[in-house]
Structure formats: C-alpha cells, structure tokens
Amino acid sequence: MKTVFSPRHRGHANQLELMAGAIVPGFELPSRAEFIHDRILEVGLGDIVAPKDFDLSIAERVQAKDFLDFLPTVYPRWKELGREGTALAYTWPTRGLRGDVVPECLDGALGHYSFDAGCGFVEGTWDAIKSSHDVALTAAELVKEGAGSAYALCRPPGHHAGSNFMGGYCYINNAAVAAEYFRVNGAKRVSILDVDYHHGNGTQEIFYSRSDVQVINIHGDPNQEYPYFLGYKEETGAGEGEGFNINYPLRWGTDWAGWSQALKDGIQKLEAFGPDVVIVSLGVDTFEKDPISQFKLKTEDYPKIGALIKAIGKPTLFVQEGGYAVADIGVNAVGVLTGFEG
Numbered sequence: 396m397k398t399v400f401s402p403r404h405r406g407h408a409n410q411l412e413l414m415a416g417a418i419v420p421g422f423e424l425p426s427r428a429e430f431i432h433d434r435i436l437e438v439g440l441g442d443i444v445a446p447k448d449f450d451l452s453i454a455e456r457v458q459a460k461d462f463l464d465f466l467p468t469v470y471p472r473w474k475e476l477g478r479e480g481t482a483l484a485y486t487w488p489t490r491g492l493r494g495d496v497v498p499e500c501l502d503g504a505l506g507h508y509s510f511d512a513g514c515g516f517v518e519g520t521w522d523a524i525k526s527s528h529d530v531a532l533t534a535a536e537l538v539k540e541g542a543g544s545a546y547a548l549c550r551p552p553g554h555h556a557g558s559n560f561m562g563g564y565c566y567i568n569n570a571a572v573a574a575e576y577f578r579v580n581g582a583k584r585v586s587i588l589d590v591d592y593h594h595g596n597g598t599q600e601i602f603y604s605r606s607d608v609q610v611i612n613i614h615g616d617p618n619q620e621y622p623y624f625l626g627y628k629e630e631t632g633a634g635e636g637e638g639f640n641i642n643y644p645l646r647w648g649t650d651w652a653g654w655s656q657a658l659k660d661g662i663q664k665l666e667a668f669g670p671d672v673v674i675v676s677l678g679v680d681t682f683e684k685d686p687i688s689q690f691k692l693k694t695e696d697y698p699k700i701g702a703l704i705k706a707i708g709k710p711t712l713f714v715q716e717g718g719y720a721v722a723d724i725g726v727n728a729v730g731v732l733t734g735f736e737g
C-alpha cells in the first residue's frame with residue numbers, strides 16, 4: 396500500500412507537556428514519524444508520496460471554524476507577547492465557569508480551546524498540523540479512487556481533538572476529517588475503528604449524534620487512564636447516533652488475549668453496520684514497552700491486528716495516532732500494515 400508522508404511534521408519539535416507535576420519534554424516526538432518512515436522503506440511496503448494541499452472546507456464540517464481559525468494564530472500571537480519556547484494553556488473552563496467566552500488574552504483563549512496541557516505550540520506547529528491534515532486527505536483520496544488501502548503517516552495525531560477543542564497532542568482530528576471526506580464523496584456509511592491505547596474522545600464527540608459514522612474504540616479504561624472523562628462503556632451515542640458509538644474500556648495490564656477479544660467483538664459490530672470504508676485510528680501505544688501506557692501487546696501481535704482488519708474485506712484507510720516507544724514504533728506500526736497486506 397502507499398504511504399502519504401510530509402517532512403513538514405518536523406517543525407513541531409521541542410514542545411513541552413505537563414506530567415505528574417512537572418513540565419517535561421513532550422513524548423510526541425518528531426522521531427516517531429521518522430522511525431515509521433524508515434521502517435516502511437526497510438520492508439518495502441510501497442511508495443511513499445507527498446501530500447497535496449487541501450483547503451479546510453472538509454475540516455470545517457467536523458470542527459468549528461473559529462477553532463480552526465485560531466490554530467495558525469497561536470504562535471505568532473505568543474511571539475508578539477515577547478515570549479519564546481512552547482505556548483501552552485494553563486487555565487480551563489470547567490463546571491461553574493463560562494464555556495462560551497473566548498477571552499482576548501491568548502492564555503485564556505488557549506484554555507478555552509483545549510482540555511489539557513498536551514497541546515503545545517512552537518514555531519512550526521501550525522505548519523505540521525496542516526501537513527498532517529493534508530496527509531490524511533491525500534491518503535483518503537487514494538482510497539476513494541480505488542486503492543484498497545492507504546496509510547496516512549500523520550503527525551501530529553488527531554483522535555483527541557473534538558469539534559471545538561484540542562488536547563492529548565491532537566489539534567485537527569485527521570481521522571474525522573477523512574471520514575467526512577468519504578461521506579461528502581459518496582460513501583453512505585463509514586466506520587472508524589480506533590485501536591490507540593487512549594480513548595479517542597474527540598472522534599467520539601464529533602460523531603456522537605450521527606448514524607452515518609460508526610465509532611468503535613478499544614482503549615485503557617478511563618477510570619484508570621487518560622483522558623479519564625470519556626470512553627466509558629455506557630456511552631453508546633445520542634439521538635440519531637444511538638447505538639453507533641461503541642466503547643471497549645480495558646483494564647491496565649490487558650494483553651493480546653483480552654485485547655483481541657475486544658477487537659473481534661468490535662469487528663463483528665462493524666460488519667453488522669456494513670460501512671463502505673473503514674478508517675483505522677492506528678495507535679501503537681498498546682505496546683508493552685510504551686512509556687506512558689499500560690497494555691501488554693507484543694511486537695508479534697501487530698501483524699495479527701492487520702490480518703484481522705484485512706479479513707473485513709473493505710477499503711481501508713490507516714491514520715497514524717499515538718505510540719511513544721520510539722525505537723519500536725516503526726516495527727509495530729508497519730507490522731499492522733504488513734499484516735494487512737498478508
């Protein structure tokens with residue numbers, strides 16, 4: 396299968412995040428995408444192509460225009476304030492505060508448009524976000540035009556970003572934009588299968604009231620794990636969308652036996668839905684050596700994931716999400732893709 400990749404992700408570097416009471420170097424490193432890129436060449440998965448330039452009209456159908464307009468302004472405004480380093484939010488509107496105001500002050504606006512301190516901005520961040528969006532849409536276009544599969548090597552990732560907020564290293568929700576692209580281009584039903592270790596709260600929120608995009612998530616139980624405030628089993632969709640959101644929260648320590656049971660059950664529900672196209676939000680932070688995660692998948696398990704997805708028999712778009720064991724991320728992510736290829 397073809398991979399879409401842009402070196403413009405590299406400008407999103409040296410960002411900081413808040414973890415366990417300390418400001419630490421971000422885990423979402425440029426080397427993540429480079430290790431995957433190099434592994435694709437090593438195994439000869441297929442051509443690696445550059446993204447086309449897309450406008451944000453599809454993105455604006457799933458994420459608010461004011462939010463999307465805000466993203467490119469953050470770092471220029473940060474610099475205008477005479478600051479350097481990473482622009483990061485530190486105040487968030489929770490219960491009892493006004494969620495409807497966007498303060499003039501950049502720090503307030505950053506808080507308004509995010510739910511955690513996982514989305515720092517540096518000089519090259521917006522350009523990387525836009526390139527990641529373009530990577531997803533270019534790969535979606537390949538699938539639309541008849542490729543059985545394609546891989547969007549997105550960085551930054553997207554699944555924590557919702558209709559008007561960022562968080563969890565995610566700004567534009569690449570998988571959601573791709574799903575909307577397929578809908579606009581004739582697909583009647585789209586399934587998003589999110590296998591990242593963390594619940595894809597943004598994807599769930601975007602499609603929660605819709606019956607045309609089924610969202611299936613397998614992830615660390617939010618009682619134990621980030622993002623804590625969404626991803627529980629009883630969240631099954633609302634209104635028209637009732638029954639089209641499916642969560643598999645799994646406890647810390649889950650290994651292939653438990654994890655693959657959830658995947659097989661999810662695939663059954665996906666097949667019953669009967670989508671025209673499948674989007675896989677492909678995180679490999681389920682790996683036993685992931686530095687911020689608590690599942691126990693092994694390198695040998697990733698090709699099995701690909702094979703199970705291949706057996707669905709649908710056009711499939713893989714969209715890269717998380718995975719922080721950088722030395723292993725290439726082998727694991729590409730393992731899913733080679734397992735799919737068979």
Ligand code: SP5
Pocket residue numbers: 414513552553554555563564565591593621678680686687688716717718
């Ligand atoms: C796309 C994606 O995978 N985003 C993940 C964002 C996770 N951010 C919060 C991480 C919290 C880690 N806490 C565990 C501490 C391990 N020592």
Ligand code: ZN
Pocket residue numbers: 591592593678680716717718
């Ligand atoms: Zn993750």
